[in-house]
Amino acid sequence: MTTTSFPLAAAANENLADISNYLVYSAMAVYTLAFVAYIAEWAFGSRSRIALTSAALTRTPAGAASAEGAAPGVTVQVKQGAGTTVLARPAVVTRPGPGGRDVEDGPGASGESEQGDLSGRIAISLTALAFLLHAGAVVSRGLSVQRAPWGNMFEFSTTFSMVIVGAYLILLALKKNVRWIGLPLVTTVLLDLGLAVAVLYTDSDQLVPALDSVWLWIHVSLAICCGALFYVGMVATVLYLFRDRYEAKLADPSGPQPGAFARSVLARVPSAGSLDKFAYRINAAVFPFWTFTIVAGAIWAENAWGRYWGWDPKEVWSFITWVAYACYLHARATAGWKGRKAAYLAIVAFLCFLFNYYGVNLFVSGLHSYSGV
Template identity: 65%
Template sequence: MMLAADQGLADSSNVLVYTAMAVYSLAFLAYVAEWVFGGRSRVARTSASLDAEGGEADAATPAVTVRKNGATSVLERPRVVTRSAGPARPETPDGPGAAGGDERGDTYGRIAVALTTLAFLMHLGGVVTRAIAVERGPWGNMYEFSTAFSMVVTAAFLTLLLLRRNVRWLGLILVGTVLLDLGLATTVLYTETQQLVPALDSIWMWIHVPLAIICGGLLYLGAISSVLFLLKDRHEARLADGATPGRFSSSVLGRLPSSVSLDRFAYRINAAVFPLWTFTIVAGAIWAENAWGRYWDWDPKETWAFITWVAYACYLHARATVGWKGRKAAYLAVIGFICFLINYYGVNIFFDSLHSYGGV
């Protein structure tokens, strides 16, 4: 493989990535401050005050006074229930973020989002500069794929915030995993800038691989939501049974959106990404026929891409036909993303594959 066309630009790309990591670290600390010092959201206050009967009086709803036959009686205010195991599970209102409207916590949250945005711009600059340096798409090896993957994850998060979606609760976990991904990329997976072999010099390089990165980044958001749903659902179940929540459950899980919100968020993402993942596999098969003379050869990368597709197909099919919602569906979604991670890391590191052009 030939070296990069401009090593100076390649070095600049590395500097931008390292700088982005430093700013992401500051953003991570700001998210931690939001969770530690911020007030608790309405969801948290509602959840913490649930009694053994599974509900609480809604302070926003006044009591009703009824006069009948000369006697006066006061009806209790209706109760708000966060537990939603049955078909009548309601959606509890979600706060604007981990702080839930608390002024101090909201300030930390806004600082965290601003730092995340600044880090993303530097991250984007590092990926673009790398592409200019090698004069191709910046996803020719595991290092480049990883940096582009975490960039897409952050872009999706900021886009949802821009659309005024209530997703700031994702910030702490998301920035933490972005830092982990970039840390692995710059240490274990780093590869010098190189040109690709002629077999990969195709228009499909700009279709198949970017789609795989975009799908992976969005599926990751869905996987986070499914994991948090499992934790939140168990937390709500314990509250509904009259159990006293622990300190962690009260301070962390209590400030997440309701389980029904997390379940719906994960489903919408996974359902939207599934057609794109299907097209990604089809595009890869077309590219394989152009490069190697056959559409499918059960290469490890192809096999695990198909297994991932099957896992998410089962997830969507189970929800659509047998009405699986909640824990069973969440387990399927998590399994699907684990399959994606095996395809992402495991195949390149532990298997001999036709896709291993750039090493790790």
């Protein structure tokens, strides 16, 4: 079977390549401003009713609560003689946690507070602006060589982080409660772009014939999208582990209690049950597409090298990543492995994905090594 490929393009357009570089640096500058705004959102939120809400999760002995110490939005009964004073609370969505707890998604989960919400809106606006600059950098990079702009590690990294931000903005547009992803997401994107421009940068150029194929658009773009969504699921999983331990401490008044920092920060994220469910849904939805990504890679390998599978390091680690996520999904559906055990598997699976990208490309020789950094 002959290789399906595009006609060899002319030399790179250096002007467009320079514009792409300028846009990357501009996006990084705006992402930095967004990072500061997210920090302000979390800081202001911790000074508002966010921190008080986390304190209200502590199980208070009957008769010991007082109206003055009650957190807004939480029902407290104060017994005074024969009467009972009840502070009403507004309707708040309550979801059962994986450990059997009934814990509310505090107001911080969606960035609710007068000061925090203003900072949050500014942060989201800056994130959207940075995304537009970021997308412009990716598009102009592709136009400079008239091909898909993910033919090496630099291009893959910039496109990968762009898709992560795009997924976040789409979830926000769909009215999903994902404001809590903003700070870790922008932090990761800045690190990724910094690594891309400082270590992985490659001049805009044409590809070797084996890479100049229609499967570059299909296989690699799928890998980028799957990895971006796996990243979102990983963030939710890590936060779930912290929030689950936090809730467990609050549920046991006789044991050690979380410090003030943990109370102010972890009150801004959804309950452990909500985070666990969110991560599972993301990973479960992406897994079939990751399966097709591996299949598409095998078809491309047959076109380029005359075999579907050759145990190349990249192929092996793609399969290991697939097995790790399959184990996670199976564990998550098994009663004895729900919760923290399954979460650890999800983190291991994402680390396999990262090693498949960075470790294999930088430190292991194989048929994929010619793509360079």
